Amino acid sequence: MILVTGSAGFIGQAVCAALLMRGDTVVGLDNFNDYYDPRLKRDRLQRIAGSAGFTQIEADLVDRTAVDAVFSRHRPRHIVHLAAQAGVRYSFERPEAYVQSNVAGFVHLLEAARHTGAIEHFVYASSSSVYGGNLKQPFSVTDPVDRPVSLYAATKRAGELIAHVYALQFGLKLTGLRYFTVYGPWGRPDMAPVKFTRALLQGQPIEVYGHGDMQRDFTSIDDIVAGTLAALDDERHFGEVPHRLYNLGNSHPEPLMHFIEVLARLAGASPDLRMLPMQPGDVKSTSADIDTTTRDLGWRPTTSIEEGLPPMVEWCRSYYGPRGSG
Numbered sequence: 291m292i293l294v295t296g297s298a299g300f301i302g303q304a305v306c307a308a309l310l311m312r313g314d315t316v317v318g319l320d321n322f323n324d325y326y327d328p329r330l331k332r333d334r335l336q337r338i339a340g341s342a343g344f345t346q347i348e349a350d351l352v353d354r355t356a357v358d359a360v361f362s363r364h365r366p367r368h369i370v371h372l373a374a375q376a377g378v379r380y381s382f383e384r385p386e387a388y389v390q391s392n393v394a395g396f397v398h399l400l401e402a403a404r405h406t407g408a409i410e411h412f413v414y415a416s417s418s419s420v421y422g423g424n425l426k427q428p429f430s431v432t433d434p435v436d437r438p439v440s441l442y443a444a445t446k447r448a449g450e451l452i453a454h455v456y457a458l459q460f461g462l463k464l465t466g467l468r469y470f471t472v473y474g475p476w477g478r479p480d481m482a483p484v485k486f487t488r489a490l491l492q493g494q495p496i497e498v499y500g501h502g503d504m505q506r507d508f509t510s511i512d513d514i515v516a517g518t519l520a521a522l523d524d525e526r527h528f529g530e531v532p533h534r535l536y537n538l539g540n541s542h543p544e545p546l547m548h549f550i551e552v553l554a555r556l557a558g559a560s561p562d563l564r565m566l567p568m569q570p571g572d573v574k575s576t577s578a579d580i581d582t583t584t585r586d587l588g589w590r591p592t593t594s595i596e597e598g599l600p601p602m603v604e605w606c607r608s609y610y611g612p613r614g615s616g
């Protein structure tokens with residue numbers, strides 16, 4: 291049985307669907323918080339609600355008793371931990387939400403995993419944001435990552451360091467995945483890909499930070515799901531301390547303005563751009579070095595934005611309505 295946390299989230303629901311499709315038994319856990327509209331989280335889950343082998347639990351990782359109860363009842367052997375308080379900018383408004391979910395909640399899960407003694411592999415989501423102000427591109431998992439520029443990034447890095455301790459002291463096998471800007475159908479409404487698409491469909495202005503002079507390694511949800519499953523299935527490439535980190539990124543950074551052009555073409559709109567300065571916590575460019583990921587996991591992304599964006603724009607049209615405002 292595989293426990294997937296954050297199962298109502300963008301990546302979590304897609305990972306659950308892929309695991310169920312190949313015949314795994316999955317218990318999903320989510321607290322359905324209202325960082326963005328929880329209706330979207332419930333709608334995502336509707337897609338897998340009736341699947342054989344799926345159980346959904348509404349619980350908060352910050353509640354240690356609830357976490358322990360899930361472990362005693364369902365006895366997971368594998369964990370894919372995707373629940374987190376995400377979002378860079380919001381971390382300056384609600385720092386405590388990040389410390390609670392991303393640090394305390396993660397520790398509760400690690401404690402439960404450690405005490406059962408039955409966990410074969412624990413995979414968790416980290417983020418490209420841990421590279422912070424790193425100027426060397428592309429970002430490699432061997433680069434120093436001690437200069438986070440947002441509280442979100444700092445809690446994600448804290449998670450990696452805490453995971454190292456659980457691997458070192460208790461022998462838990464842990465894999466951290468540094469995801470790079472993920473996009474696709476059922477995506478997050480607080481992130482640029484869906485936010486920009488909705489604005490284009492509505493004929494609203496798009497707020498472009500950093501005056502558009504930014505690059506992102508936009509990575510499709512299909513590639514992210516494939517990489518997450520490849521990491522979960524691989525239990526061979528561990529060192530003496532069984533904690534490892536992989537970049538999951540498209541390794542093809544796109545200038546933000548080109549990304550907007552492609553979106554505008556697909557939405558059939560001419561973009562009304564509001565150029566704004568960089569926001570606190572933003573980084574100018576992200577680019578993934580995926581050599582180790584490809585070598586160990588055999589994973590490489592296969593979806594360009596030209597192939598990956600049309601299904602996302604179509605989904606925005608059907609979910610939010612043709613004018614993006616539903």
Ligand SMILES: NC(=O)c1ccc[n+]([C@@H]2O[C@H](COP(=O)([O-])OP(=O)(O)OC[C@H]3O[C@@H](n4cnc5c(N)ncnc54)[C@H](O)[C@@H]3O)[C@@H](O)[C@H]2O)c1
Nearest residue numbers: 296298299300301321323350351373374415417469471472
């Ligand atoms: N989407 C990206 O581009 C991206 C990039 C880098 C890293 N990540 C990481 O990947 C993971 C999944 O991200 P996502 O984009 O699917 O985000 P998401 O917000 O859509 O999903 C996270 C889910 O976790 C749940 N959750 C949050 N706190 C919880 C708690 N305390 N207890 C139980 N459930 C809780 C939320 O309700 C949500 O459904 C996160 O760890 C995120 O930090 C995402």
